[in-house]
Amino acid sequence: MSKPLILVLGDQLSHDLPSLQALPDGAVIALCEVADEGRYVPHHPQKIAMMLAAMRHFADELRARGLRVHYSALDAPDNTQSLVSEAERLARHYGCDEIRVVRPGEWRLWEAFKAREAGPLPWRLLEDSRFYTTPEAFAAWMRGRKQPRLEHFYRTQRRASGLLMEADTPLGGKWNYDADNRHPLADAPPLPAPLRHAPDAITRDVLELVAEHFGEHFGRLEDFDWPVTRAQARAELADFLETRLAHFGRYQDAISDEAPRLFHSRLAAALNLGLLSPRETCEAAEREYLEGRAPLNSVEGFIRQILGWREYVRGLYWTRMPDYKRGNHLEASRGLPSCYWSGDTELRCLRRAIEMTRDHAYAHHIQRLMVTGNFALLCGVAPQALCDWYLAVYADACEWVELPNTLGMVLHADGGLMGSKPYCASGKYIDRMSDHCRHCRYDPKRVTGTHACPLNALYWHFLMRHRDRLASNPRMRLIYAGLERMGEAKREAIRQQAEAFLEGLACETAPRWAGGDQAHQHALGYRYRESSP
Ligand SMILES: Cc1cc2nc3c(=O)[nH]c(=O)nc-3n(C[C@H](O)[C@H](O)[C@H](O)COP(=O)(O)OP(=O)(O)OC[C@H]3O[C@@H](n4cnc5c(N)ncnc54)[C@H](O)[C@@H]3O)c2cc1C
Numbered sequence: 188m189s190k191p192l193i194l195v196l197g198d199q200l201s202h203d204l205p206s207l208q209a210l211p212d213g214a215v216i217a218l219c220e221v222a223d224e225g226r227y228v229p230h231h232p233q234k235i236a237m238m239l240a241a242m243r244h245f246a247d248e249l250r251a252r253g254l255r256v257h258y259s260a261l262d263a264p265d266n267t268q269s270l271v272s273e274a275e276r277l278a279r280h281y282g283c284d285e286i287r288v289v290r291p292g293e294w295r296l297w298e299a300f301k302a303r304e305a306g307p308l309p310w311r312l313l314e315d316s317r318f319y320t321t322p323e324a325f326a327a328w329m330r331g332r333k334q335p336r337l338e339h340f341y342r343t344q345r346r347a348s349g350l351l352m353e354a355d356t357p358l359g360g361k362w363n364y365d366a367d368n369r370h371p372l373a374d375a376p377p378l379p380a381p382l383r384h385a386p387d388a389i390t391r392d393v394l395e396l397v398a399e400h401f402g403e404h405f406g407r408l409e410d411f412d413w414p415v416t417r418a419q420a421r422a423e424l425a426d427f428l429e430t431r432l433a434h435f436g437r438y439q440d441a442i443s444d445e446a447p448r449l450f451h452s453r454l455a456a457a458l459n460l461g462l463l464s465p466r467e468t469c470e471a472a473e474r475e476y477l478e479g480r481a482p483l484n485s486v487e488g489f490i491r492q493i494l495g496w497r498e499y500v501r502g503l504y505w506t507r508m509p510d511y512k513r514g515n516h517l518e519a520s521r522g523l524p525s526c527y528w529s530g531d532t533e534l535r536c537l538r539r540a541i542e543m544t545r546d547h548a549y550a551h552h553i554q555r556l557m558v559t560g561n562f563a564l565l566c567g568v569a570p571q572a573l574c575d576w577y578l579a580v581y582a583d584a585c586e587w588v589e590l591p592n593t594l595g596m597v598l599h600a601d602g603g604l605m606g607s608k609p610y611c612a613s614g615k616y617i618d619r620m621s622d623h624c625r626h627c628r629y630d631p632k633r634v635t636g637t638h639a640c641p642l643n644a645l646y647w648h649f650l651m652r653h654r655d656r657l658a659s660n661p662r663m664r665l666i667y668a669g670l671e672r673m674g675e676a677k678r679e680a681i682r683q684q685a686e687a688f689l690e691g692l693a694c695e696t697a698p699r700w701a702g703g704d705q706a707h708q709h710a711l712g713y714r715y716r717e718s719s720p
């Protein structure tokens with residue numbers, strides 16, 4: 188009988204993880220904190236602290252179940268600081284004859300593990316059963332589809348899961364209630380106070396360690412209050428269901444100058460770490476509707492994010508990698524604007540989204556898509572530069588979910604797999620959905636002149652730059668008709684306004700790696716391919 192070393196990664200902290208079932212006698216479970224994973228992009232200190240604290244708590248829970256656990260702490264003197272070498276060192280140390288690991292969240296690690304399958308100390312890769320779909324099932328769904336769309340996938344998922352279904356019919360008669368979900372905050376009820384998780388001794392130790400080792404990374408550690416145990420994650424879910432879910436749908440797209448979270452769940456990080464399962468989360472939300480505590484538009488909207496989008500992006504990631512990561516349909520080549528690290532910009536909407544990200548390692552979806560994302564899209568920021576930033580700065584960031592959202596949904600760099608058209612928007616959109624503009628030195632109604640909102644000229648400039656690719660898209664025809672009606676003199680004024688802005692925009696010419704040199708990043712599979720023009 189084999190004696191396996193079970194490697195549990197930092198985003199696999201679930202007691203029902205396939206590799207933790209039916210363990211043979213003598214199996215050793217290993218959890219490893221390694222510097223390589225903390226530094227391949229400059230992760231936000233709160234993100235690192237959340238993962239390490241959750242790993243340490245999870246290791247204690249496994250020990251309490253009587254399992255044999257080896258925990259490699261980041262500052263242990265014999266730690267080799269890379270996942271592959273550390274797992275193999277421990278396997279040899281404990282006399283194990285194979286290493287078992289569940290599919291990781293990144294292609295980079297998947298390739299590194301696969302390469303060892305036939306080695307003298309064989310690695311065995313297991314499928315991750317914690318999702319609604321597997322990459323194989325998604326690939327089968329994709330086969331023969333020229334234009335895969337979330338909506339079609341989502342309906343398949345609803346039928347398969349039975350969530351919000353009565354036989355083959357969606358509850359309420361419609362699959363999607365998005366049309367009810369676009370209210371600005373003006374008529375919203377007061378925001379509920381957030382549930383806070385006071386750090387215990389384990390978490391306090393981690394916070395000190397992270398401050399010491401990763402304190403130079405972008406992001407504040409002071410207000411850390413992420414759930415780091417399953418019990419805390421369950422409490423966070425219960426609090427969301429009780430205090431926010433009912434309003435989630437209606438204000439899902441709203442943005443506030445003051446409050447980052449609004450009626451969003453802030454559950455992505457716990458879901459991605461494995462502290463909560465998508466099934467229990469969706470089923471709990473469904474119960475709120477069935478028992479009359481939350482309206483259908485909110486519950487359907489919330490379930491669609493998890494059952495639909497979360498599974499869809501994971502499927503795309505695993506079926507399209509590694510080519511997906513090289514996508515650059517719009518041939519964007521600008522470096523990341525320096526203000527993404529400093530917050531130093533007069534565009535109030537952008538500045539507040541970056542400041543909230545710095546303070547909380549969190550920004551809600553519309554801030555990511557329509558503020559930091561839209562600005563980068565309009566400016567032509569290179570996919571790799573922007574993806575590395577998103578991967579670094581959010582507590583919930585894992586490549587399988589970050590990459591399709593950034594490269595596909597925000598930058599349209601996958602040529603339309605994630606969205607049939609780019610989500611480009613002018614200042615008018617931000618003005619409608621937020622209260623930022625009233626605090627801004629720019630005027631969202633002006634397109635040219637010193638006080639004009641820069642997003643307005645950038646928006647039209649983006650459309651002019653990409654006319655050849657986008658004008659024939661049926662969903663863009665009205666917009667291009669508007670551009671035609673403007674007349675050449677106005678278009679020229681807009682062009683000059685946008686180009687003057689872009690010329691003055693400070694951008695990086697190389698990535699801001701916090702640790703390691705570029706050769707090291709390259710070895711890890713990351714490469715900065717573009718620089719500012
Ligand atoms: C540029 C960009 C980068 C992103 N990077 C990540 C990332 O690294 N990790 C991540 O989990 N999400 C990412 N998202 C998706 C989404 O923005 C976050 O899941 C969400 O903002 C997390 O906050 P929340 O938990 O309060 O979400 P809520 O608004 O409460 O939504 C509920 C849940 O639905 C899921 N979800 C919602 N939207 C998406 C989506 N578009 N794709 C996948 N799952 C979704 C999440 O699990 C989330 O917790 C990204 C979106 C964009 C536009």
Ligand code: SF4
Nearest residue numbers: 536614617624627640
């Ligand atoms: S005026 Fe423009 S730059 Fe300023 S907050 Fe509004 S949309 Fe953003």
